[in-house]
Amino acid sequence: MARVDEILSLLKKLNFSKTEAAVYVDLLKNSSLNGYQIAKNLNISRSSVYSALDNLYKKGVVFLLPGDSQIYKAEDPSVLTNKMKDEFVEAADLLEIKLQQLKTTDSEERYLNIEGYNNVVAKVKELLLIAKKEVYINTDFDLQIFSKEFIELQKRSVRIIIFSFSKVNGENLPVEIYKHDDYNCFGKQTRIMLVVDCKKTLVADKGPNREEFLGTFTENALLTAVVSEHIHNDIYLLKLKKIYKKNLINKDIKLNTMFENR
The missing domain is CATH 3.30.870.10 (Endonuclease Chain A)
Structure with a gap:
């Protein structure tokens, strides 16, 4: 089994904050949890957990289960990593085009x-x-x-x-x-x-x-x-x-x- 600290380190390299990485891993390990349970498991403040959950939810990394209990579930790792790869490649391709445009505009005058x-x-x-x-x-x-x-x-x-x-x-x-x-x-x-x-x-x-x-x-x-x-x-x-x-x-x-x- 992969070491948790290694997983957390890799997630941070992929633009997860320290708290966001810890929350996502905790949800993966425990299937589904609410913010209070996650805060208790990680021994960090509920405000930090809820802020991280809100960011992860907006990025599609976690989602809410139906109902009024505010129970969160982590996105499947394979789905998440493939989505992140696609987004990275798309962003990198667009960045290359934009940088080349800047380079051409600048070099014409120099x-x-x-x-x-x-x-x-x-x-x-x-x-x-x-x-x-x-x-x-x-x-x-x-x-x-x-x-x-x-x-x-x-x-x-x-x-x-x-x-x-x-x-x-x-x-x-x-x-x-x-x-x-x-x-x-x-x-x-x-x-x-x-x-x-x-x-x-x-x-x-x-x-x-x-x-x-x-x-x-x-x-x-x-x-x-x-x-x-x-x-x-x-x-x-x-x-x-x-x-x-x-x-x-x-x-x-x-x-x-x-x-x-x-």
């Missing part, structure tokens, strides 16, 4: 700054591992740094698309690479742009007058779309250059802006 090369790499690895469908990357980083993450994504059939101006090493990596093979950029590791499932984005770089890496991570829909478009357009231009054997962005196409002339 930009998280990241400082330092190691921190940028760690965040990129973290984001890669939560990808479900597609990853877009523009970088001159050594891709082998992320080999473990790329292989894990391959197992989950996640598509990985990479663009680079540099001659990056994608040997034995399950990725699609589009690159210019510019040896002047090789081995420099100056920037990375990442988009995960068109929902999350990270951009980071090391400026010409700044040795330390600085980056930003966000779930902002606009910035995520801008970075996605940027990576796609880089790949489109590279493919057009290969098809027509020349750079199609000539003086007739350019706008003569500060950006172009920097």
Whole structure:
């Protein structure tokens, strides 16, 4: 037979007060009782017992027998525990939905700054591992740094698309690479742009007058779309250059802006 103190402890973990747990157990042991009898058995005040009975009755843990004698009976343990399980699962499912709504609302407005090369790499690895469908990357980083993450994504059939101006090493990596093979950029590791499932984005770089890496991570829909478009357009231009054997962005196409002339 289970020890009473162990049962009382378990009931308290399920949101029973100390008195409510004791009253329910006493009713189970004695079939049916009134408040006076329970108070006498437990050696506690009748007011405490009646307060506990009222709470238990409202929660469906005990019920009154027909008549005017205020005789209480405990709900069958199997019925009670199954009911509590169902209520917990329903509440947990609803809570998850509400918390996700809060998270989405909050994250849309936030930009998280990241400082330092190691921190940028760690965040990129973290984001890669939560990808479900597609990853877009523009970088001159050594891709082998992320080999473990790329292989894990391959197992989950996640598509990985990479663009680079540099001659990056994608040997034995399950990725699609589009690159210019510019040896002047090789081995420099100056920037990375990442988009995960068109929902999350990270951009980071090391400026010409700044040795330390600085980056930003966000779930902002606009910035995520801008970075996605940027990576796609880089790949489109590279493919057009290969098809027509020349750079199609000539003086007739350019706008003569500060950006172009920097």
